[in-house]
Amino acid sequence: MRIAAPSLVSGTLFGAGLALGGMTDPARVRGFLDLFGDWDPTLAFVMGGAVIVMAIVWRVVPRMAAPLFEEQFHFPTRKDFDARLIGGAALFGIGWGIAGLCPGPGIAALVIAPQAAAIFVLAMLAGMAIVRLFEGESR
Template sequence: MRPLIALLSGTIFGAGLTIGGMTDPARVRGFLDLLGDWDPTLAFVMGGALIVMAIAWRFVPGMARPIFEDDFHVPTRNDLTPKLIGGAALFGVGWGIAGLCPGPGFAALAIEPLGAAIFVAAMFGGMGLVRLTER
């Protein structure tokens, strides 16, 4: 049942990104172009996500356990490490250059396979490089 729920959740997430236009790198770059032809679309997508999560977090404390899982998996760490800050900075730079982040990158495979495949391959390459350097 868990794989089916994961597939359904991922499909809904990907469809939302596609409908919201977040699989179009030009739209994301337009949002990041504050001094040029600014496109506020991404702000509305983020705002919609914040509203959904705010509502969800109101229900979580009253639930004994999640519907499709045994326990809640809530992060316990709240410290900022140089590794976290550096990774966030690299993520932001890559997002600004490519106009894609992992979710929209995978969703874009269905719309623009070649460009998205290059992004996804580079993303996996970077993940592999990190694993090699951490050992």
Template sequence: MMRETLVPLASGTIFGAGLTIGGMTDPARVRGFLDLFGDWDPTLAFVMGGAVLVMALAWTMQRKMLRPFFGDGFALPDRSDITPRLIGGSALFGIGWAIAGLCPGPSFAALAIAPASAAIFVTAMLGGMLLVRLVEGQG
């Protein structure tokens, strides 16, 4: 139980530090990346590229492991179907992401940087998640 808590805490902390160092807690940086047809700022591509490279190595390790280091087994998504929900939801997410220059990770990290602004976004985001749960029932 201890490890099931300490590992996520360490992961979240490193994740939050990485987001901040990479400039992702600055909405102007994120919107600058999404301003592809204007004054484009490619920084986010370097963040994504660095993260994907490291994770690609992690996946090759994972395939050789029977179980995680501190857990009983892997709990990983195994779906491969492309559905209207996947595309519609992602399309919607991209719109919201672009409007304020915030996605879920940076919004939680920004609670330590601009608490009032980040709290409004996070509360509204959780409200949106609750809305989906209420409309769709307990999924």
């Protein structure tokens, strides 16, 4: 059985962290990605903090019998790299560089700058819908 409260709390905490860290500010993100121009290193600290948290989590998880709110862990099983994965990662990076947002910060930005973020989120949802339409044909 799914429990909604932990998901809501963790999602809210994640969104607040993105906003507090500056990840919802497209200008700051583009400044971070502009390595050969006017580079803004502040998001390196946000990403470094995320890496530290995940390093701790990946040490703790193998010692747990099960997650707190599920019966078992659901880890990815695929380990291969294919053209679809590489192409998707490239499109993600290009979109992140152009828009200055990616899905998590884009949704969190709906609270801070709803009109600007709504354009991004609607385009993201449209892209997801288009992939769903053609996904059956490619597999």
